[in-house]
Amino acid sequence: MTLDRIGQLPIEVQGDAEVRRCRWADVTTLGVGAGQFYRISPNTLLDLKNILQFIYNKQLNYIVIGAGSNLIGSDEDFDGVVLDLRKCCGEIRQDGGIFTVGSAVPLLRLAKYAAEQGYGGISKLCGIPGLLGGVVTMNAGALGQEIGPSVQELHGFLEGREWSWQPTASDWEYRRCHLPSGVVLTEIVLKLQEVSTAEENELILSELNRRSRVTPRGRSAGSVFRNPPGQFAGALLEQCGCKGLSVNNLRVSEQHANWIVKEGDEPGRAVDCRQLVEEMRRRVQKQFGITLETEWRWV
Ligand SMILES: Cc1cc2nc3c(=O)[nH]c(=O)nc-3n(C[C@H](O)[C@H](O)[C@H](O)COP(=O)(O)OP(=O)(O)OC[C@H]3O[C@@H](n4cnc5c(N)ncnc54)[C@H](O)[C@@H]3O)c2cc1C
Numbered sequence: 001m002t003l004d005r006i007g008q009l010p011i012e013v014q015g016d017a018e019v020r021r022c023r024w025a026d027v028t029t030l031g032v033g034a035g036q037f038y039r040i041s042p043n044t045l046l047d048l049k050n051i052l053q054f055i056y057n058k059q060l061n062y063i064v065i066g067a068g069s070n071l072i073g074s075d076e077d078f079d080g081v082v083l084d085l086r087k088c089c090g091e092i093r094q095d096g097g098i099f100t101v102g103s104a105v106p107l108l109r110l111a112k113y114a115a116e117q118g119y120g121g122i123s124k125l126c127g128i129p130g131l132l133g134g135v136v137t138m139n140a141g142a143l144g145q146e147i148g149p150s151v152q153e154l155h156g157f158l159e160g161r162e163w164s165w166q167p168t169a170s171d172w173e174y175r176r177c178h179l180p181s182g183v184v185l186t187e188i189v190l191k192l193q194e195v196s197t198a199e200e201n202e203l204i205l206s207e208l209n210r211r212s213r214v215t216p217r218g219r220s221a222g223s224v225f226r227n228p229p230g231q232f233a234g235a236l237l238e239q240c241g242c243k244g245l246s247v248n249n250l251r252v253s254e255q256h257a258n259w260i261v262k263e264g265d266e267p268g269r270a271v272d273c274r275q276l277v278e279e280m281r282r283r284v285q286k287q288f289g290i291t292l293e294t295e296w297r298w299v
Pocket of ligand 1: 068138140142297
């Protein structure tokens with residue numbers, strides 16, 4: 001085996017994959033985290049499989065990154081490999097209302113493509129800025145709709161081997177899917193409803209317009225906390241005076257108390273982000289006795 005390594009992976013194992021040194025702040029939508037890592041973008045599923053087999057055999061750390069819109073970076077360098085599947089998992093195939101979608105396809109691209117073919121029913125979700133793999137992992141949702149009920153099958157890799165799963169209704173929870181830990185999703189099979197192309201395009205457009213009106217300006221990672229049962233985290237945080245709280249260049253939006261934005265062009269620090277999140281959590285705990293849980297995934 002060659003001793004010539006990029007990150008923890010010997011060059012021979014990387015196959016025909018692009019490797020880049022990256023910083024969390026540059027690849028996540030909030031823009032937090034000075035820590036660096038090696039990002040590997042396999043060109044084909046076979047390259048991905050080889051890389052994952054090696055990772056599994058050597059028991060290396062890895063993370064899959066989608067659009068980074070729910071992921072908060074770290075200030076420490078990552079001792080492992082970050083997999084970016086945009087080159088090998090970007091296709092959409094269709095057979096009637098059954099869509100087989102690469103895990104790196106943006107949700108909006110799927111919604112628009114399906115609408116052109118006369119299928120849809122996911123227009124309320126189309127303003128969520130994630131790729132399908134991230135959207136499924138988070139069971140992303142909006143306006144009472146979630147991705148889970150449209151998903152029929154999931155395909156990917158687990159412990160270095162091919163893996164498939166047909167989730168049932170009980171496998172989906174609010175902003176959670178009962179995926180086995182460490183799974184790498186490559187393809188998602190969805191069943192979409194028959195719709196009128198013109199009407200679906202209209203619904204997509206109106207949802208995108210609504211989002212641009214209500215979404216706070218600036219870099220963010222969406223809602224910070226999950227809603228506790230029967231309550232809205234944003235309302236609780238607002239009553240605790242969280243709007244406008246800040247730590248260095250991270251600030252709770254004045255528009256939305258469950259939303260942190262980064263100000264200016266400088267990267268944010270994960271340590272500041274945690275401090276701000278903990279202060280928000282502390283206030284709600286003190287005033288209402290409720291412990292909020294973050295929706296975000298921390299590196
Ligand atoms: C402006 C804005 C608005 C938002 N609005 C909403 C909203 O209305 N509703 C909502 O639910 N969310 C919302 N979000 C949060 C976020 O967009 C969603 O959670 C989205 O589903 C995350 O997708 P992603 O591709 O960015 O995933 P990432 O943030 O890159 O990753 C999220 C998690 O999924 C894992 N993951 C990603 N891809 C794969 C894969 N292929 N295989 C295995 N694991 C994978 C990652 O390792 C990580 O644990 C918003 C975010 C922003 C910035």
